[in-house]
């Protein structure tokens with residue numbers, strides 16, 4: 001069955017029909033702002049405790065934890081590149097999506113929601129970040145067994161429009 005790929009506006013911390021959600025993490029896997037702040041607030045302090053032994057992580061890397069107070073089974077934490085600093089940034093951003101999908105496949109996750117990694121505080125221009133996200137996920141999915149649904153969750157109407165147009 002071909003994997004369903006969709007883009008919708010919403011809050012990554014409120015995706016109850018997904019097995020796993022992806023965190024736009026920082027290297028230390030601490031709460032912080034943006035996506036990480038929203039996920040840690042909803043998951044509770046156990047998520048922070050579970051993350052500590054896994055930190056620090058490198059740009060492009062992905063690690064997995066339980067989801068605690070979130071309505072999902074797992075959180076996959078990815079460190080996207082900081083635009084203009086971590087090079088080659090397009091390759092590192094693509095590696096985040098590939099590594100997240102690979103972890104999901106290993107853990108038997110069948111549905112997974114991503115935010116727009118690196119497109120907030122890390123400064124990646126939205127159109128470029130969108131193209132890399134959608135190209136990498138659609139090229140990687142055919143090699144992933146068991147992943148049935150992938151959703152991109154965008155916080156505002158403007159980024160949702162860019163993702164939907166690019167898709």
Ligand code: ADP
Pocket residue numbers: 010011012013024025033034035036038080115116117118119120121122123124153154155156159
């Ligand atoms: P990064 O540090 O990787 O850039 P951010 O969390 O700052 O990550 O932002 C990544 C993207 O996620 C931005 O487009 C931002 O607007 C969006 N975003 C912020 N909060 C949420 C949320 N609760 N749900 C979904 N997307 C969010």
